[in-house]
Amino acid sequence: MNNDIFPCLWYDGDAKESAEFYCNIFDGKITADTPVVMNVDLFGQKLMLLNGGPQFKKNASVSFMVICETEDEVQRYWDQLMEGGMALMALDSYSWSKKYGWLKDKYDVTWQLFLGEKQSDQKIIPTLMFFHENNGKAMEAMELYTKTFPNSKIGNILKYGEGSEGHPITEPAENIQHAHFEIDTYSFFCMDNSYDHQFDFNEGISMVVMTDDQEQTDKYWNTLTSDGGRESMCGWLKDKYGFSWQIVPKRLIKLMSDADQEKAGKVVQAMMKMQKIVIQDLEDAYNS
Template sequence: MQNKIYPCLWFDGQAKAAADFYCSVFGDGKITADTPMVVNFELGGQKFMGLNGGPQFKPNPSISFYVVCQSEAEIDAAWAQLSSGGMVMMPLGKYAWSQKYGWLQDQFGVSWQLDWGKMEDVGQKFSPLIMFANAQHGNAEAAINLYSSLFPESSLVGVARFEEGEPTPGLIKHAQFKLHNQVFMVMDAPGTHAFNFNEGVSLVVDCQGQEEVDHYWNGFTAKGEESRCAWLKDQFGVSWQIVPRELMQLLSDPDPEVAQYAMNALLQMKKIDISKLTMEPTKTVLTVQTTVNVPVAKAWQYWTEPAHIMNWNNASDDWHTPKASNDLRTGGRFVYTMAAKDGSFSFDFSGTYTEVTEHQRIAYTLDDDRKVAIIFEAVGDTTKVTESFEAEDMNSLELQQGGWQAILDNFKRYTEG
């Protein structure tokens, strides 16, 4: 099945042991990713994440997993294994709503509600059951409404309410609904309980693209609480992780530099900004240089005045610059029209100045976003001109360097003449 939403279980270094245990208990399980921090596994085709987050949080019964067992032998075997070293919350036996049911907390603190029933009655083997207790008691219906408003393909499957004579009549005793065609359950729990929602069990939303990230993040945090690294709490205190698929791909990239960059970027974020997870591609910087046998003031004048630019700004004799404009100041623009003398082709070489220090340095950004810097260095009565530029992708580096050097050599000949 499609796992648009899947649970994340918080462990203190026990994620792999827990995943192995659950795969053995439920039989149809496999581990799909195994790293020191994260262990992903599937049970009955449904995705779970085990997170080695440390001792800060532990799973508790506020979010449990309702499991459909299709035979008495299956429920008895699962109960025996899960209850070993754990804690029974409701003994395995016959109840008004089930021929055989039990609720327990296993040795890792994860809660399971096992029910002997038919798969078609629920539609999936494992369903997160969110219990609204203590300060959140009475909010189960509001949660269904919020979650259904955010996720497509949502529907209410059925609701059983507390009746007159029962605690809190009218509130939800048990409800089943779908988000993105995945089954979830909620209940309002009367009385006082020794647990509340925490990060021990969270729900991960697998997002495709920034638009989905923004949609779910903004929807949940409108009355909720932002946390770090894609985590948040909704208005009821339930923890969610809004994770773009691109992040998971980058964190598992075979290039350790790419993966580490993504991790470092993640650690600085609350909501994930996909555009900031990847390194800017490193641009190749080429350098050309010449020494002009004139004082720096003259070199600067001939380099910057349009009347002079039109006389030297060409790499070969079959090209020229018939037009040039130059607003020489930080933030100013220049446009040099470079054309073949036979009229077959022309283009504008243009950009915006980012630094102008008279007789010393000029820097600008070309309209294709490449950076250029020119340094004028007075050496007695001569001027050393060094020009560095970011290469483009259309032509070879050798061709680009040769072309820029040819223009610089032409500048030298014109200025000295």
Template sequence: MSMPIYPCIWFNNNAQEAAAFYCSLFNDAKLLESNPMATRFSAGGISFMLLNGGPKYAPTPAVSYFVYCEAETEINRLYDALKEGGKILMPLDKYDWSPRYAWIEDRFGVNWQLDVEAINSQQKIVPNLLFVNQKNGKVHEVREKYTAIFKPSMLLMDMPYPPEAGMPNGSLLFAQFKLNGFIMNAMSSTLQHDYDFSPGNSFVVECDTQEEIDAFWEALGKNGRYDMCGWLVDEFGVSWQIVPSILPQLMSDPDKGPRVVQAFLKMQKFDIQTLLDA
């Protein structure tokens, strides 16, 4: 059971342009595959899928990507590149939690948090979920649910709110956890924000068997919403795609690929046998 997890970002038909930019930006980036529908690349120890989805959805700051830089020269370089045509949400500076940190929304609308502190992992880019407004007390619940669903999993860090924040006792400001080898951050804010999670950012879970698809579909979608083509929204508003790991291979077949696409466009939860029979 491989069960790789990786982020998917929704673009308004400029995914290839964004992928070219990110592959030039990160030193270890590698293009994995590209077609008119989606482009995949790896960087910072994880894979990214960039989806040409059109104007229906867009990423929001509710999902950002922490880049843990091990040198000041590296964070300076990334900051200068990402801010071009983008928006600086927090300028590069010293903060209470970091000697060198910045938050930037790049020119494609994707949010990045740069931190000069090293992370003790090969994964140097870590997706971050930001829970705001009425969800700002959900971090503990989120990491409990996700670490129960994905196995093996482990808690890496908890940071409670300070007493002066006025949050209920035990509320978490920040948590970091590992889901089957994939590190995620979750944080919250007491400030009011005009955004929430959207399908503009989602997380793909690749499954080898129908049993895995059934289990993740049920567990992640419980108390949420089931959509089409393997997409669901969990009870916290985070979007997931539960897909068969064999799907890219089936879609790349010149004869079978179009029939596979037509088959899964009619599905909510993916059915592997139906795809094989298409």
């Protein structure tokens, strides 16, 4: 399981409560517990929950598909996640799954519960929805992401023109109804959608990529911010589709975690002034 790539969910003070909620439902464990950052392990996968403030709200442009092995498992997760939540697609039998449902939980995280076979050992799969000006660009995005990262590939692709039995076709036939891809062995799903949703990609859900060195950091940063992407602060960026990434050198985490709090504090202060993270500048701050 590649835990150098993992989702980050944005919260306004309730990250710990949410972490406990998910660990209880999915039999997970909390692996980091600070006022700002909570890390959880669910099925061997890392998720980061960030108390960032009121600026951003999570939405269904990124949902989490949970691949379940039995109908009872689907039902159990559905019942617990629906506590204070709302159904987006009723839990029912569909052409693509004998038992499937899509819901938003009380923390605004959206989940797709799917009875089916796992394509890898990854049980929770982030699912990106391309709509508004991005509608029809899911294929292009998969190509960009798989070219940017090593050990990447595009897997099964179902287009609307191929898989709309029993459904009125409201999407262009070439658009992607469902596709699987991997970046550095980490699995994603994606889809195109022409519905006029009242939301879009934002910082509420981002992907963190931990890098080994400055060369890797520069490569990912420069590729993802090119051709319409945008740099933000503290290692955050938006790619050309508006999807948010955090490109984080592993060295930053090590320096910020130093037992010498004064040195660690200097590293944090230096990082706060950066857009792309520059490891040498962090080392200079640490040694100053």
